[in-house]
Amino acid sequence: MATSSQDTSNRGAGAQRPAVGETVTHHYARSGSLAQRLLDIAQGLRGSGDPTVDDLAPLDHFHMRGVEATAEFAEMVVPKPGQTCVDLGCGIGGPARWLAAHCGVQVLGVDxxxxxxxxxxxxxxxxGLSDAVRFACADATRLPLAEDSVDLVWTQHAAMNVPDKAALYxxxxxxLKRGGRLALHDIMAGPEGAPHFPVPWSSVPEGSFLLPxxxxxxxxxxxxxTELVWHDHTADALAWVHRRRADLxxxxxxxxxxQVLLGEAFKQMSSNLTRSLEEGRVTVHMALLETS
Ligand SMILES: C[S@@+](CC[C@H](N)C(=O)[O-])C[C@H]1O[C@@H](n2cnc3c(N)ncnc32)[C@H](O)[C@@H]1O
Structure with a gap:
């Protein structure tokens, strides 16, 4: 997978209001540097020895149902060892590392x-995964990649922040290479109106772009x-948030x-997401598609 650098900032799009890219990155980057804090927590949970990908997994899969959803998604997609994979909106790289470690794919995470x-x-x-997983800071609608260069595009809970989904797809x-696949796991609009803000993917309506x-x-x-599989996972997501609430x-x-990623505000975001799911304002889907 050859990569090239490009200017991916959205600056200059409007002098008054922040551009969408700034609204989105401001929302996510609120807690500063995270790696050492997460490694310390993983180390504490592990007890002794250096943390592994699986020790980090309860902390670094930043989507509904966490690593449980990543593993279920991988069972559906079946990534093959040696394949090249791009994780769009990879966050702090939890799913990318999990895919490299458990499925043997070479991953470029883009965020x-x-x-x-x-x-x-x-x-x-x-x-110890620097050789199998690399990262590039770029906009998913303007990837620093050549055409026909990737076997698998993987994306979880990122398209909600992308205003131009036609450009994204x-x-x-x-x-994607001919016959290459797109695996998507996303939150989409429900029939009952906009979500209650703030939600975990945006503090404000201006950073959220859900479509039905x-x-x-x-x-x-x-x-x-071309669609190969489409699953509506809203009921599983709802059952999971209710289990979480009962645990709390x-x-x-x-x-x-x-909470480490989004700080104290996460409590409100999490309860707004539960309420938005319950009221039919958001839905959750997993799908697998193929280029022809
Ligand atoms: C909710 S997080 C999900 C992270 C990761 N996919 C995971 O499941 O752990 C959404 C991520 O998408 C990224 N993102 C949003 N808009 C993007 C865009 N246009 N291009 C690339 N990344 C984007 C954000 O910076 C954020 O890291």
Whole structure:
């Protein structure tokens, strides 16, 4: 996978309001440098010896149902050893490391938030995966990759922040080899109106761009991506958030990962997400598509 550098900032798009890219990265980069804090927590949970990918997994999969969802998604997608994979909106690299360690793929994680890319690199080095996983700070709609260069595009809970999804899926189709696959696990709009803000992917409505699943499926088809599997996972997501709530009410500690990333505000974001799911304002989907 040959990569090239390019200017991916969205600056200059409007003098008054922050550009979308700034709204998004400001939301995610709120907690500063994360790698050492996460390694310390993983070390504490492990007890002795250096933390591994699996010790980090409860902390660095930044999507609904965490590493449980990543593993289930991988069972559906079946990435093959040696394949080249790009993880769009990779965050601090939890899924990218998990895929490299458990499926043997070579991963390039791409993310708009510069500090996440830095943390992703540090965490990967700490668990001995620097050769299998690399990271680039770029916009998923303008990838620093040649056309027909990738076997698998993987993306979890990132498209919610991307305003131009037609451009996103066209870019996916451009970089995929013929017969290459797109694996997507995303939050989409429900029928009952906008989510309650703040949510874990945006503090404000200006950073959230949800579309109904029907519209997403149309855009994917227009980009030349053929649907192989489509699963609505909203019921599983709802069952999971309810289990979490019951655990908290029973006095169990809140899982530390998202709280380290998003700080104290995560409590409100998490309860708004639960409420938005319950009220039919958001839905959750996993899908596998192929270029023809
Ligand atoms: C909720 S996090 C999910 C991270 C990761 N996929 C995971 O599941 O652990 C969403 C990520 O998407 C990134 N993102 C949002 N818009 C993006 C864009 N246009 N291009 C690349 N990354 C983007 C954010 O910076 C953030 O790290």
């Amino acid at each position: 708009l938030t510069e500090s996440y890319c830095r943390d992703a690199g540090l965490l990967s080095r700490a668990v 066209r870019e996916v189709a451009r970089v 699943s029907g519209k997403i499926r149309e855009l994917l088809a227009e980009a030349g991506l 009410e029973a006095g169990k500690p809140r899982p530390p990962g998202p």
